[in-house]
Amino acid sequence: MSGSALVGVDIGSTTAKLVIRDGEQIIYRKYERHFSQVRTKTLQMLEDAESYLKDKEIKIAISGSAGLGLAEAAGIAFVQEVYATYALIKEREPGTDAVIELGGEDAKIIFLKGGVDERMNGTCAGGTGAFIDQMATLLNVTPDELDELSLQCEKIYPIASRCGVFAKTDIQPLINQGVQKSDIAASIYHAVVNQTIAGLAQGRRIEGKVVFLGGPLYYNKGLRKSFKEILKLDDAHAIFPDYALISVALGATIFASNQQETYSYEDILSSIRSTLSEKSKVNSMAPLFLTQADRDEFAARHAKENVEYADIKTYRGDAYLGIDCGSTTTKLVLMGAGKEILWSYYDSNKGNPVDVVKKQLLEVRSLCGENIRIAGSGVTGYGEQLIKNAFHVDKGLVETMAHFMAAKQFEPDVDFILDIGGQDIKCIKIKNNAVDSIMLNEACSSGCGSFIETFAKSMGYKAPEFALLGLDGDAPVDLGSRCTVFMNSSIKQAQKDGVSVENISAGLSVSVIKNAIYKVIRANSPTELGDHIVVQGGTFLNDAILRAFENEIGHPVIRPMIAGIMGAYGAAIYASESGIGESTLLSLDQLRNFTHTSKAAVCPGCTNHCSLTINTFSDGGKFISGNRCEKMNNGGKRKAEGLNLYEFKRKKLEEMFDSAAPDSDEAKASSNGKLTIGLPLQLGMYDLAPLWYGLFTDLGFRVKFSGFSSRNTYLAGQDSIPSDTACYPAKIMHGHIIKLVEEGVDAIFAPCLTYNLDENAGDNHYNCPIVAYYPELLKDNMDVLKQITYFQPFLNINDEKELAREFMMLMPESLGKFTEAQYLHAIRAGFERYHKYHEELRAEGERIVEEAHKRGMRIMVLAGRPYHVDPEINHGIDLLAESLGFAVITEDSIAYHVGRIPTKVLNQWTYHARLYSAAKYVTERDDMELVQLVSFGCGIDAITTDEVRAILEREGRIYTQIKIDEINNLSAVNIRLRSLLGALEMRDKEKQV
Amino acid sequence: MDEQGRVEFTKEMKKDYRILIPTMLPRHLKMLAALLNAYGYHAELLENTGKEVIDTGLKYVHNDACYPATLVVGQFISALNSGKYDVHKTALFFTQTGGGCRASNYISLIRKALVKAGYGYIPVISLNFVGLEKNSGFKLSIPMMRRMLYSVIYGDVLMVLCNQVKAHEIHKGEAEAMADKWTKLCVDQLKKPGILPYSRIKKTYVDIIRDYKTIELDGIDKVKVGIVGEIYVKFSPLANRFLENYLIEEGAEPNMAGLMDFALFYIYGRVLEYDMYRIHKKSIHILRLAYKIFVRKQQDIIDAIHKESDFDAPTPFAHTVALAKPYVNYGVKMGEGWLLVAEMVEHIDRGTNNIVITQPFGCLPNHIVGKGVMKVVKDRNPGVNLIAIDYDASASEINQQNRIKLLLANAKQEIGPGEKN
Incomplete structure (x- = not known):
């Protein structure tokens, strides 16, 4: 033996790191992607380092999430990675307050001061490094280019920071709207930083000296900049060490040095080699094909499903163009008069x-020349409006309709279409030749198609190649069926257990399919889907996915060979059936001169302050996107102004803010020496605001509301949120508290109400646990509350006298002393206001319904919770509905017509009872449609949505659900509401026939 | 089926229907099943487990519903599908607290799943003490309730002792085998007709404790880890991936409070509501009486353990209650409410500084009383290690284990952090 060596191995989710130390000196370091070949890679890396290890006395430790299994199997010491980091920082950077480490999919914070505290990302926090890679792919740049771009940004767009899937939903439309890539790049980094703060700090402020570790922070200058900006750190307090990339491995060497056991180089190699043959313990499933004959039959059957083609060079006459500007890909089809395909295009929208x-239109126009006349054009997909305006496309249609039109060509009796695209899953049920219902995936399970692509890339494969491997998997790994972020973790587990790429690929396909069937469609038997199923979308071009689907539902389905371009084909068919005559599509000359610029702006039109993207085209045309209402593209006018009960509610609340404002007459008159009580306007306060406002003003207080929420409200309080999977309305409460404290109120009142008002509409009258107790949570998680009097009493509001008694007992001394009679008087004054507010609401609701009748408008009952009125919580969905021509009313303006109804669930929450009653009422009216708003993470709505759907569908009505979260973009909501509109129109037509 | 979708469990059905009980606390519920049988029912504790149960659950339960609902439904439906039972002569059994979290709606979820799976005719019996659903064929008599209470106590005693011994036993498997043996003996005792004086129950505690003292222990000091959390995930190995066993394998000694605490929390919670809101006026006397009885019974266990052995005994409930006071308002009652906080502090109070908070992914009450109190508990108890672990069908085991490893690494102070700056 000649000398000794300390070896640290860190195997993360995507990379393996090896560090060799001789005493204090690092003599060897290596950082490589392991492409899920954890054990082989480790062995190879050690073999590569032979000259540094041979004939030495070695102490070794393994770390990292994917290293656990290897360490156990090889009998080598394992050190938990946060722990390894901790040891390293203590040694190298004394005086550090916090360490932030971002890895492939893990994010960690270690707080070192005031009690060591380590945090790792939970199950719902998306990846970080892998997430940035995925976003780069989305923007069609390398991660390095993304970094370069971010440094040139001008404007930051809000991107949901909760998890990768959410962020992607925000980014995709920005891309499609033509927002500058540099701005998107920087916004992505901002989202990562916010995610780290909200997801990991959980109420602990990140300050002092902070060390940043891990690959993404080592490579990305823009990300470092974002961290420094948001955390307000200067160069002396933000440390980016040169060992950032290998820190865990280096930390593992410290752990290794404390080990008793020493190894020879050969010992280590052989113990790792011995694990290669180890049988995996993971859950596996049956292979996609049991026999070669199955596989041949499958291939032959699907080869038959094709359309007619004709040669664009020899074709003469009219043709129709269809464009599908999807979330990640753009598709174009030129179709002849006999529905034959003359030309098509499918590629990433880069x-x-x-x-x-533009490039493809130039191409197709040139190919057409004099021989083919484009007699009509149609466009569908996410970018529909933009493309329609840019190129003067004749017709735009919602993508669900486009898919239906195309599917009919392959199966005239089609009763079910499943489309899995890059980002979304769409299910369309057809009944009586009309779209009966539509299901879109919620943000939580989206991203499936592009997920496979990105994942294939991360493992060093192209997507089609990766998919082909899946067909050969002999024991596909079971990866679960929740959202893709969870799959990432499951894949990590599979990698740990050394599962082959073939079996991961096959497993991924099965998971995507299970996700679609059981989560999006929520079917429990194949017969429920339909007898004539057409599957399409780019993702179904993947044979493994197709096979997994057939296996899962147990019978063959039709996959058109043009599965990837069905939307465009449908748009072309729609154009051909619309009797356009003369197409307005830009000519060859116009296309040659076509240029397009986009710039960002903030809409001054109302208090929503939408982030607009103004697209200007060379012909002087303009298209503005990013706006909730149609005002900007509709000559500054809204279509249904004044027929929106959400707006009315906000107006009534604003009147209350105004009369509560310090400079109002009412307030001035009584302000002498009066204390100011702050009321945070969120959760339960939305409904009960008039009660508490009336009560406290009657007692002689000045009242100050925190006002409506904005994105900034959320950001202001995000560092004190303890549970990042709570609903957005709850999380935004923190910002309301900050706002009130900053505005200098003397006290904040936020009551905890286990029981809401009993409206005699259910078995009980609870609040949900969040509405009931969130004020209690704020008490110990928000240090700013120590500066003022925080009054969060537990009250019973169903009995005036009892409530007065409780105030007598609980009112903090600092707020003064009142008699029971004074309280009772105030309580009665409060309830008077409360009831008056609800009466006004009902009256206005009735007025809107009447007015809508006069104008022949459809009425939408936008049903949710009282706090869904908040413009930041609903992101302007009421305005969007209005722009589509709906008059909008609320569930609480009609629920009282019905009262208690029999339900199959335990009807025990006040707000939810209103939903059931409202749904019942809607079934009795032909003029109303119900759309349910659901906050992401609302556990109660897992119960209510099924019940509301059942109430409506029992009477043959359409149920539409919209999930809302931090996501600020309404594109997906738009598709839903327009599909609803399309389905309603079709139904009306059927009725007339 | 009535208009709320409910099929009643009738007197006729009592004669020959088999009642299936889901596994939550295997030992407690095995005794409960035996007890029901002694009163003329035909109950059976389900023992099916594993992937089949989870997959079936996912198929029939809304994606956003919580994990316990998925597991319970999965266990029921896969049992019904197994062919082992005459599905036309089978009923299901589940508890309902009537609280404000969605757990009170598990029964509706079970019924919906039954309809979806084509078993809409199967009655589901709700075990609750707030008069939520009535079944003419299922009634609890006072003697029956008393014996149910005994089965809870036996279950707790066995759990408390088994956990303490299991982590230290020299001959692997002895503690479990002993618990199995006593479960059988207790079942025999409980199902025997005739008078069962409480003195005989007390005598049995002593016998159990003495028996556990005979197990040979290694005497090694191990890291103690307290487990708290949502009741189903905390107790059910199916839900928490055999957390107790995993901790023992990793060289730690798991600890958790028993079911009695939850029962006491439930009763006392209503007493508190009377004090706070003046509701439950009609039942307040009975509630206070029941509380007294339960506290008394718990004290008997504590006394027996102290008298007979050096084993750790449960904490007297009044003390548990008092411990929560500086942290959370007693008005927080949904789910495990303030009890969850109390149990955390109780572990710390007993010198267990490492605590795993188990919860279903997205559990609403746990936002408040789990993750919501971690900051304040840590602030006031420096040196305490807390981790929250979310459980659901797709949560990766490696992530969960990695976090537990972190907790244990901290606890064992392998590199010697722990010194606080």
Whole structure:
């Protein structure tokens, strides 16, 4: 033996790191992607380092999430990675307050001061490094280019920071709207930083000296900049060490040095080699094909499903163009008069759909020449409006309709269409030749198609190649069926257990399919889907996915060979059936001169302050996107102004803020020496605001509301949120508290109400646990509350006298002393206001319904919780509905007509009872449609949505559900509401026939 | 079926229907099943487990519903599908607290799943003490309730002792085998007709404790880890992936409070509501009486353990209650409410500084009383290690284990942090 060596191995989710130390000196370091070949890779890396290890006395430790299994199997010491980091920082950077480490999919914070405290990302926090890679792919740049771009940004867009899937939902439309890539790049980094703060700090402030570790922070200058900006750190307090990349491995060497056991180089190699043959313990499933004959039959059957083709060079006459500007890909089809395909295009939109479409239009126009006349054009998909305006496309249609039109060509009796695209899953049920219902995936399970692509890339494969491997998997690994972020973790587990790429690929396909069937469609038997199923979307071009689907539902389905371009084909068919005559599509000359610029702006139109993207085209045309209402593209006018009960509610609340404002007459008159009580306007306060306002003003207090929420409200309080999976309305409460404290109120009142008002509409009258107790949570998680009097009493509001007694007992001394009679008087004054508010609401609701009748408008009952009125919580969905021509009313304006109804669930929450009653009322009226708003993470709505759906569908009505969260973009909501509109129109037509 | 979708469990059915009980606390519920049988029912504790149960649950329960609902439904439906039972002569059994979290709606979820799976005719019996659903064929008599209470106590005693011994036993498997043996003996005792004086129950505690003292222990000091959390995930190995066993394998000694605490929390919670809101006026006397009886019974266990052995005994409930006071308002009652906080502090109070908070992914009450109090508990008890672990069908085991490893690494102070700056 000649000398000794300390070896630290860190195997993370995507990379393996090896560090060799001789005493204090690092003599060897290596950082490589392991492409899920954890054990082989480790062995190879050690073999590569032979010259540093041979004939030495070695102490070794393994760390990292994917290293656990290897360490156990090889009998080598394992050190938990946060622990390894801790040891390293203590040694190298004394005086550090906090360490932030971002890895492939893990994010960690270690707080070192005031009690060591380590945090790792939970199950719902998306990846970080892998997430950035995924976003780069989305923008069609390398991670390095993304970094470069971010440094040139001008404007930051809000991107949901909760998890990768959410962020992607926000980013995709920005790309499609033509927002500058540099701005998107920087916004992505901002989202990562916010995610780290909200998801990990959980109420502990990140300050002092902070060390940043891990690959993403080592490589990305823009990300470092974002961290420094948001955490307000200067160069002396933000440390980016040169060992950032290998820190865990280096930390593992410290742990290794404390080990008793020493090894020879050969010992280590052989113990790792011995694990290679180890049988995996993971849950596996049956292979996609049991026999070669199955596989041949499958291939032959699907080869038959095709359309007619004709040669664009020899074809003469009219043709129709269809464009599908999807979330990640752009598709174009030129179709002849006999529905034959003359030409088609399918590719990634490269983050710039306008350029892609322009290039392809030039191409197709040139190919057409004099021989083919384009007699009509149609466009569908996420970028529909943009492309329609840019290129003067004749018709735009919602994508669900486009898919239906195309599917009919393959199966005239089609009764079910499943479309899995890059980002979304769409299920369309057809009844009586009309769209009966539509299901879109919620943000939580989206991203499936592009997920496979990105994952294939991360493992060093192209997507089709990766998919082909899946067909050969002999024992596909079971990866679960929740959202893709969870799958990432399951894959990590599979990697740990050394599962083959073939079996991961096959497993991924099965998971995507299970996700679609059981989560999006929520079917429990194949017969429920339909007898004539057409599957489409780019993802179904993947044979493994197709096979997994057939296996899961147990019978063959039709996958058109043009599965990837069905939307475009449908748009072409729609154009051909619309009797356009003369197409307005840009001519060859116009296309040659076409240019497009986009710039960001903030809409001054109302208090929503939408982030607009103004697209200007060379012909002087403009298209503004990012706006909730149609005002900007509709000559500054809203279509249904004044027929929106959400707006009315906000107006009534604003009147209350105004009369409570310090400079109002009412307040001035009584302000002498009066204390100011702050009321945070969120959760339960939305409904009960008039009660508490009336009560406290009657007692002689000045009252100050925190007002409506905005994105900034959320950001202001996000560092004190203890549970990042709570609903957005709860999380935004923190910002309301900050706002009130900053505005200098003397006290904040936020009551805890286990029981809400009993409206005699259910078995009980609870609040949900969050509405009931969130004020209690704030008490110990928000240090700013120590500066003022925080009054969060537990009250019974169903009995005036009892409530007065409780105030007598609980009112803090600092707020003064009142008699029971004074309280009772105030309580009665409060309830008077409360009831008056609800009466006004009902009266206005009735007025809107009447007015809508006069104008022949459809009425939408936008049903949710009282706090869904908040413009930041609903992101302007009421305005969007209005722009589509709906008059909008609320569930609480009609529920009272019905009262208690029999339900199959335990009807025990006041707000939810209103939903059931409202749904019942809607079934009795032909003029109303119900759309349910659901906050992401609302556990109660897992119960209510099924019940509301059942109430409506029992009477043959359409149920539409919209999930809302931090996501600020309404594109997906738009598709839903327009599909609803399309289905309603079709139904009306059927009725007339 | 009535308009709320409920099929009643009738007197006729009592004669020959088999009643299936889901596994939550295997030992407690095995005794409960035996007890029901002694009163003329035909109950059976389900023992099916594993992937089949989870997959079936996912198929029939809303994706956003919580994990316990998925597991309970999965266990029921896969049992019904197994062919082992005459599905036309089978009923299901589940508890309902009537509280404000969605757990009170598990019964509706079970019924919906039954309809979806084509078993809409199967009655589901709700065990609750707030008069939520009535079944003419299922009634609890006072003697029956008393014996149910005994089965809870036996279950707790066995759990408390088994956990303490299991982590230290020299001959692996002895503690479990002993618990199995006593479960059988207790079942025999409980199902025997005739008078069962409480003195005989007390005598049995002593016998159990003495028996456990005979197990040979290694005497090694192990890291103690307290487990608290949502009741189903905390107790059910199916839900928490055999957390107790995992901790023992990793060289730690798991600890958790028993079911009695939850029962006491439930009763006392209503007494508190009377004090706070003046509701439950009609039942307040009975509630206070029941509380007294339960406290008394718990004290008997504590006394027996102290008298007979050096084993750790449960904490007297009044003390548990008092411990929560500086942290959370007693008005927080949904789910495990303030009890969850109390149990955390109780562990710390007993010198167990490492605590795993188990909860279903997205559990609403746990936002408040789990993750919501971690900051204040840590602030006031420096040096305490707390981790929250979310459980659901797709949560990766490696992530969970990794976090537990972190907790244990901290606890064992392998590199010697622990010194606080």
